[in-house]
Amino acid sequence: MxxxxxxxxxxxxxxxxxxxxxxxxxxxxxxxxxxxxxxxxxxxxxxxxxRKEKSLEELSKKFVRCLIDYDEKIICLDQITEELGVERRRIYDIINILESLQVVKRKCKNKYSWSGFKTIYQTIEQYANKQANFDMISHKREKSLEVLSAGFIKLFMQQKSIWTLEEAAKYLGNEVDQNKLKTKVRRLYDIANVLKSIGLIKKTHLVSSKKPAFQWVGKEGLKQFQHNLKQQEQKNKAQETKENVIxxxxxxxxxxxxxxxxxxxxxxxxxxxxxxxxxxxxxxxxxxxxxxxxxxxxxxxxxxxxxxxxxxxxxxxxxxxxxxxxxxxxxxxxxxxxxxxxxxxxxxxxxxxxxxx
DNA sequence: GAATCCCGCCAGCGT
DNA sequence: ACGCTGGCGGGATTC
Structure with missing residues (x-):
């Protein structure tokens, strides 16, 4: 279609x-x-x-769309790769970022679990209550997308609601090397796109400098995302029926x-x-x-x-x-x-x- | 020219 | 060995 x-x-x-x-x-x-x-x-x-069609954001949406109806599901990497017709590598990106929301977890080789939207809400709650100090989440490597994503989310939840990616990159670890910083910004783009894809954050601009930035939307955004998805599903069904007549x-x-x-x-x-x-x-x-x-x-x-x-x-x-x-x-x-x-x-x-x- | 980020190389790790 | 993971940055594309 x-x-x-x-x-x-x-x-x-x-x-x-x-x-x-x-x-x-x-x-x-x-x-x-x-x-x-x-x-x-x-x-x-x-x-x-x-290019847009291939963006992480789009892909992430598609990924989640496949899972929206499930409270629990085992994701088979091969299968989802096939289904979305995409490089395996990209799925890792999405999964790694979603891991920071605890909604996806690695089970074993080739298998990840999805635990439903309620988990995302819960995780956000945990981020909000600083005491839930799960930044040590897993024994993941320091530079993993998951850890970086978790850090990024915490910035929103615990510091302020609008961040420039460069600003965030500087804040997350004290990178001096310009190249390293640049790389971190690249990764933050990836993360931002996935978070944006499910409505948790949105693109905006700093009022002062007009620089592009991202703003936390949180649960409301997520809810909206779910709503839209459902609505779209309905529309598609309607469209199908219409075409059948035609x-x-x-x-x-x-x-x-x-x-x-x-x-x-x-x-x-x-x-x-x-x-x-x-x-x-x-x-x-x-x-x-x-x-x-x-x-x-x-x-x-x-x-x-x-x-x-x-x-x-x-x-x-x-x-x-x-x-x-x-x-x-x-x-x-x-x-x-x-x-x-x-x-x-x-x-x-x-x-x-x-x-x- | 700056912002964005796709793409895939290749290293590290578990089996 | 080998295949699964995923860090990483070149450079294309979009703004």
Whole structure:
């Protein structure tokens, strides 16, 4: 769903506009699939690199989203890594920071426990009551993210509610070496992002110097976070139902069941496009100015005004003359639609399209 | 130019 | 050995 938002399809070799687009795509963008047409024209679909999407904050949100319904759960590292489609290393970052809230604990190799939001509330309480002196938490190494995070939280709870990261870094240990300090600030960014992801702190600015800083929000923020998550879940469910209704193919499509010429393809796709646009118009009337561009017989591309999103519709394989297409092995199930009847094609195209909007 | 922080190398440690 | 952990800082990206 959301994941598809930054997909871009390019037909290379002939189209200057596409070439320009390609230049815009950072080399970190992931190639989802490529199709080579008989005339050597290529269709390549990219997932645009998006730094924000990869941020610890986002990842942390996703991580917690997986766990929100549980009061207790064993987290399997391999599993969660797979589920979130992310480097193992990043999960450690999140886990280490959440450990400072006691909500996650290492059980054994590959396994951590999650003990529910109530634990976070309790831990915050403990931080507030200084006597709960669990800064010696575990026998963790001095420089661990967990210890640093605990220290950071304590600054908020026990000193003042707004901190610049640099300020906090200086306060947490008396670092003189500028490089070491810089490193500590880097780590505090990591920590701040995770704490922010669950609403415990928020980004702000110092009134005096206007310097960027972080402010403690605490339980209220956490509560809000939980609330939002729940609400979002509801919305998603509603959206799903809505899409299910939309996906019904219209009767007129009966007559494009067996296209046997490219003209028929075109009319078939034309109808698809009509449907798609109609659909989009229904959904968001004003802002949907669509430009339609036909590439070659085998594909139709719908380009949204801002060029950011180009949705490409691939014809069903069954209707394609032998050897007309060669498709490189797919890495992603999202491109694996090769439905065997046109009704479902229309349905799945619309579904796909809606996902992409 | 400063702020932000992704990314992945590689060391340390447990098995 | 070997694989799991996670410290660390280069340098890309965003503000």
């Amino acid at each position: 959301e994941e598809d938002q930054n997909l871009v399809s390019l037909s290379l070799l002939n189209d200057e506009q596409d070439q320009k687009l390609l230049e815009k795509i950072s080399n970190k963008s992931k190639k989802i699939f490529k199709i080579v047409f008989p005339n050597n024209k290529q269709l390549i679909k990219y997932k645009i690199y998006n 996906i019904q193919p219209t009767p007129q499509n009966q007559n494009v069941n067996k296209p046997d010429s490219f003209n028929t393809y075109n009319s078939y796709f034309g109808k698809c496009i009509d449907l798609l646009i109609q659909q989009q118009l229904n959904d968001r009337k004003q802002q949907t100015e669509q430009k339609i561009k036909e590439q070659n017989q085998n594909q139709v591309t719908v380009i949204t005004p801002k060029l950011r999103k180009t949705y490409t519709i691939i014809p069903p394989r069954v209707t394609t003359p032998k050897k007309a297409l060669s498709i490189t092995p797919k890495k992603n199930q999202s491109n694996s639609h090769t439905p065997n009847n046109n009704k479902t094609v229309v349905g799945s195209l619309i579904g796909k399209f809606n996902q992409n909007i």
